[in-house]
Amino acid sequence: MTxxxxxxxxxxxxxYSTLLTEKQMNYMELYYADDYSLGEIAAEYEVxxxxxxxxxxxxxxxxxxxxxxxxxxxxxxxxxxxxxxIKKQLAENYEPDPTLFNLIDAIQEVEE
Amino acid sequence: MTxxxxxxxxxxxxxYSTLLTEKQMNYMELYYADDYSLGEIAAEYEVxxxxxxxxxxxxxxxxxxxxxxxxxxxxxxxxxxxxxxIKKQLAENYEPDPTLFNLIDAIQEVEE
Numbered sequence: 701m702t703x704x705x706x707x708x709x710x711x712x713x714x715x716y717s718t719l720l721t722e723k724q725m726n727y728m729e730l731y732y733a734d735d736y737s738l739g740e741i742a743a744e745y746e747v748x749x750x751x752x753x754x755x756x757x758x759x760x761x762x763x764x765x766x767x768x769x770x771x772x773x774x775x776x777x778x779x780x781x782x783x784x785x786i787k788k789q790l791a792e793n794y795e796p797d798p799t800l801f802n803l804i805d806a807i808q809e810v811e812e
Numbered sequence: 813m814t815x816x817x818x819x820x821x822x823x824x825x826x827x828y829s830t831l832l833t834e835k836q837m838n839y840m841e842l843y844y845a846d847d848y849s850l851g852e853i854a855a856e857y858e859v860x861x862x863x864x865x866x867x868x869x870x871x872x873x874x875x876x877x878x879x880x881x882x883x884x885x886x887x888x889x890x891x892x893x894x895x896x897x898i899k900k901q902l903a904e905n906y907e908p909d910p911t912l913f914n915l916i917d918a919i920q921e922v923e924e
Contacts, residue, residue, distance in 0.1 A: 770828075775923060778922050783919070785915050789911055790912070803901065
């Protein structure tokens with residue numbers, strides 16, 4: 701699997717994991733975040749490698765479907781870019797203002 | 813139904829309507845946004861008043877469940893408050909800066 705695919709799945713998982721079943725969550729976490737192989741997950745859960753593979757493929761589709769409908773991840777990326785531009789504009793044109801800086805930081809932390 | 817309930821359902825609907833079925837969407841929109849009565853919706857769709865009522869009650873639960881898991885609406889409220897505070901801090905302490913103002917406005921428009 702590619703690094704782009706891994707990064708995307710880990711990102712979508714951050715936003716939508718609460719909508720998954722416990723099994724879907726566990727498999728995705730082991731495979732994408734903890735880099736377990738399909739065989740290792742199968743051994744751990746005492747199921748076939750194919751069952752793990754099918755579950756993960758289905759979960760990937762579910763995560764992409766949620767992103768298509770809610771676009772939480774793409775909104776997050778756009779918002780982060782805007783906040784960085786705001787910080788840059790402030791840093792280049794104004795004296796440091798802790799009140800403003802803390803408020804802007806708080807925006808980035810809302811989802812976390 | 814109370815105005816608080818109506819406002820909350822309209823707000824949750826804004827964030828999660830894409831996760832509902834077409835029927836759930838239609839009933840919720842007619843009942844909460846367009847102020848149709850259960851009887852009027854029932855007549856429009858040629859189903860019983862009870863069927864409309866049950867569908868709406870179930871959809872309300874589904875919306876609250878999504879909010880419990882994803883808190884998009886409560887995050888939005890927190891973010892709006894922060895953006896308003898940032899605007900206030902800028903207005904009270906700095907000369908108008910269109911670049912900054914546009915970037916901050918853009919943050920508010922990401923979800924829309």
